[in-house]
Amino acid sequence: MGLLEVNDLRRTFGGIVALDGVTLDVERGETNVIIGPNGAGKTTLFNCITGYHMPDSGTVVFDGENITRKRDYEVARMGVRRTFQEVDVFDELTVAENISLGAFQTEPRELMDLLDLMDIRHKRGESLTLFERKRVALSLAADGQLLLLDEVFSGLNPAEKPAMIEYLNTLAREKTLMLIEHDIETAFDLADRVIVLSQGSVLGQGTPEAIKNDDRIQQEYLGEMAL
Numbered sequence: 001m002g003l004l005e006v007n008d009l010r011r012t013f014g015g016i017v018a019l020d021g022v023t024l025d026v027e028r029g030e031t032n033v034i035i036g037p038n039g040a041g042k043t044t045l046f047n048c049i050t051g052y053h054m055p056d057s058g059t060v061v062f063d064g065e066n067i068t069r070k071r072d073y074e075v076a077r078m079g080v081r082r083t084f085q086e087v088d089v090f091d092e093l094t095v096a097e098n099i100s101l102g103a104f105q106t107e108p109r110e111l112m113d114l115l116d117l118m119d120i121r122h123k124r125g126e127s128l129t130l131f132e133r134k135r136v137a138l139s140l141a142a143d144g145q146l147l148l149l150d151e152v153f154s155g156l157n158p159a160e161k162p163a164m165i166e167y168l169n170t171l172a173r174e175k176t177l178m179l180i181e182h183d184i185e186t187a188f189d190l191a192d193r194v195i196v197l198s199q200g201s202v203l204g205q206g207t208p209e210a211i212k213n214d215d216r217i218q219q220e221y222l223g224e225m226a227l
Ligand SMILES: Nc1ncnc2c1ncn2[C@@H]1O[C@H](COP(=O)(O)OP(=O)(O)OP(=O)(O)O)[C@@H](O)[C@H]1O
Pocket: 013, 016, 017, 018, 036, 037, 038, 039, 040, 041, 042, 043, 044, 045, 085
């Protein structure tokens, strides 16, 4: 059994069907990258896995336990952690305070070492650069076993992107990752498996090779993109 099993997950907002029967699985230790157009339901999927939104129907099983109806803080304590598309760090607290507050399972010092935050541990949230804020959020996600990371590269400059890739590679050695990523090339580079989401449905989940060679996905999503 996979570390995460999502079965037939459905979530609507009024008349909008954000998730239309999503089924996928994540093996322990692998990195899955979710790609798909704006509004495909990627963030909603993260929200439903992590208890920020309740699905209308379907199930989420983490490490053999049904977590579908658990609240966000319960899911987080079990080791399913996430970052947000809009980074959130407490502005009035220092880096060290932010991390002490959010970490349940790991020594704050270990998390700060992992993301090179020791040198800036006394800096307050409000004076951090975007890259530093992202690393604080990432260090808190790294407190868990399954890390759901929503567009970690957005807003980073070209010099910061390779550094972020290094951090993700380091995390991937110990953790199970799910990433939402818009840049196809980056997505295919980082992924053990790729999940293609479109209009609330999974068009496919497979190795980058398998996804590239899937005619239906080529037609419906990848289209003209030369892969
Ligand atoms: N809280 C909400 N209230 C109403 N509609 C919502 C809400 N959250 C998401 N939606 C709708 O659900 C659909 C999926 O949105 P979602 O944010 O999951 O897409 P996404 O794939 O993450 O898109 P993006 O790439 O732009 O981040 C969209 O039509 C969106 O407008």
